[in-house]
Amino acid sequence: MSKLAPISHRELVYKLRKLGFEGPYRGGKHLYMVKGSTRLAIPNPHKQVIGVDLLSRILKQAGITREEWLNI
Numbered sequence: 661m662s663k664l665a666p667i668s669h670r671e672l673v674y675k676l677r678k679l680g681f682e683g684p685y686r687g688g689k690h691l692y693m694v695k696g697s698t699r700l701a702i703p704n705p706h707k708q709v710i711g712v713d714l715l716s717r718i719l720k721q722a723g724i725t726r727e728e729w730l731n732i
Contacts, residue, residue, distance in 0.1 A: 662730050664712045664719075671703040672715070675732050676700070677725060698722065 667675075673684055676693050681700065683693035690701040700722050703710055716732075719729055 664715055664726065664729070666709045666711050667715055668709060669703065672702060672710055672718070675729065676702075676722070679722075680732050681722070681730065697720070 673693070681693040681695040684691035684702055685694070690704065693700045693702060700718065702718065702727075703714060719726070
C-alpha cells in the first residue's frame with residue numbers, strides 16, 4: 661500500500677472536488693467544503709504544504725479511505 665504524502669492546498673481542494681465535495685466556502689476562521697450533510701473544514705491556504713498527519717485527520721473526518729484518496 662502506498663503512503664500518504666504532503667500535499668498543497670490547491671491539490672487538496674482539487675481531489676476533494678473529484679470525490680464529490682463542493683466549495684470551498686468561507687466560514688469563520690477556516691474555509692470549508694460540503695458533501696451531503698458533511699461539512700469539512702480545510703486548512704488555511706497561506707501555508708504551502710499540508711502534512712501527512714493533518715491530511716490523514718482530514719480524510720478521516722471526510723470518511724475517505726486511503727485507497728480512495730490514492731486512486732484519484
